[in-house]
Amino acid sequence: MGAIYKKEMRAYFTTPVGYIFVGALLLLTAVAFSLTTLWQQSWNTMQYFTLTLFVFIVLVPVLTMKSFSEERRTRTEQMLLTSPVSLWSMVMAKYFAAMTMMAGVILLTGLYYLPLYQYAEPETAILIGDMIALLLAGSAFVALGIFISSLTENQMVSCVITIIIILLFLVATFANSYINSPVIRTMLGWISVFARFGNFTNGIFDFAAVLYYLSITAVGIFLTVRVYEKRRWG
Numbered sequence: 001m002g003a004i005y006k007k008e009m010r011a012y013f014t015t016p017v018g019y020i021f022v023g024a025l026l027l028l029t030a031v032a033f034s035l036t037t038l039w040q041q042s043w044n045t046m047q048y049f050t051l052t053l054f055v056f057i058v059l060v061p062v063l064t065m066k067s068f069s070e071e072r073r074t075r076t077e078q079m080l081l082t083s084p085v086s087l088w089s090m091v092m093a094k095y096f097a098a099m100t101m102m103a104g105v106i107l108l109t110g111l112y113y114l115p116l117y118q119y120a121e122p123e124t125a126i127l128i129g130d131m132i133a134l135l136l137a138g139s140a141f142v143a144l145g146i147f148i149s150s151l152t153e154n155q156m157v158s159c160v161i162t163i164i165i166i167l168l169f170l171v172a173t174f175a176n177s178y179i180n181s182p183v184i185r186t187m188l189g190w191i192s193v194f195a196r197f198g199n200f201t202n203g204i205f206d207f208a209a210v211l212y213y214l215s216i217t218a219v220g221i222f223l224t225v226r227v228y229e230k231r232r233w234g
Contacts, residue, residue, distance in 0.1 A: 001089035008097035043122035046201040061162035064145030072153035133200035136213035143220025
């Protein structure tokens, strides 16, 4: 597992993917923070965290699109399948590598909050809670992105499908206002990532939302393992 993790981390910085992800996420979050919180001279970061969540629609697929697609394209997948590493370890190594990249950048964005203490009295606990929520939502998206990557050898196809899926999870709440069916409204409300994220931006640490994000992560990882179990023995 450690060898695969190191290989993945090295791959992020020997190809443009890692630099694009880090640079784009830092740039877009900096612009979002400047246009919302700093521009308004307020410590209220609700708009900033909401915008950052929507930035994930494009950047998480960039981070995950090559996880397994590249292995299939370069025909190195069989080496992974025949290596003395369990499928769970293989998938988790790739998941942890992607999450290391994401967590590292999110922690760096914590530097944005320092100016807030010069003109306001921000509630540090809320800021930390919001960052945790970003990590949890990001974790769910990463797991889904890795799963999609395991289904195709085309990185662009993986990227586009992941963008669509993440977008559906985020806009499910907004679609409710145009749907009359109570059943469909309930289903959309259940899958909505955005609705649960809103509690954190309002200063509410929602344990049900934490469980929801972790469940999506677990499902994404489990499905990826199942794909490779079928491929190994198929």
